[in-house]
Amino acid sequence: MRKDHRPRWLKKSQLCFRRWRTRRFLLPQFDAVGREPEVMHPASVQVFGGNIRLGDYPHLISTPDNCIRLTTFGHRGGEAWITIGDFVLISPGVRISAAESITIGNACMIAANVYISDSDWHGLYNRTRPFRCTAPVRLGDNVWVGDSAIVCKGVSIGDNSVVGAGSVVTRDVPANTVVAGNPAREIKRIEPGRRMITREALFADAFRQAHNLDELDKMLLEGNSLWGWLRSLLFPRRGD
Secondary structure (H helix, E strand, O other), X not given: OOOOOOOHHHHHHHHHHHHHHHHXXXXXXXXXXXXXXXXXXXXXXXXXXXXXXXOOOOEEOOEOOEXXXXXXXXXXXXXOEEEEOOOOEEOOOOEEEEOOXXXXXXXXXXXXXXXXXXXXXXXXXXXXXXXXXXXOEEEOOOOEEOOOOEEXXXXXEOOOOEEOOOOXXXXXXXXXXXXXXXXXXXXXXXXXXXXXXXXXXXXXXXXXXXXXXXXXXXXXXXXXXXXXXXXXXXXXOOOO
16 A cells, blocks of 8 residues: 555554453563653564563564564573663564573664574584573663574673664674674774664654654644555555
């Protein structure tokens, strides 16, 4: 569809239902959740294990055909942790799997199909046991991980750094660094003194942002009707 044919009241009702479904069925699976979580499709966020925490204003863009998966599975009966900071964006297909500890800082952006793991999950010589092959992973604040990148065990990525699409990160990345490739290598430095606008700015005035989005809906959905929406679903035509 080129256009959203829903009448405004229907879209608002669907958004209310989505938020209720998120609060009722998804959020209780986390050990802690901050303020105002936004989940695009709560049924396609899959949470396995305990000690998984979300900060304030998380944005999870899951889709039915490309789920987000957050998994903790501690070794030898121990506990594993996933801690996600404030204002974090997680895109479709992201998998975060912890056998020990994965920490994601504030205002990070995790693009589609990224895989982050703190474990090899099997030993090199004894492949029946996953022991002694884990090391914590840490992403600093405002880290951007590009599409289909892989962040391996023991890696620490410094504040403001960027991981290029398709990269495999096997060693630490300093702050303010752009890396790319397999294995990922430094290709550029970010000027630390230059002003940087992070995702936190989107929520500096949450009421004003909600008002602006509502006004945008008024403009884009003006004139839509229930019958027009049903017609677009049952009898689509060129231009819909």
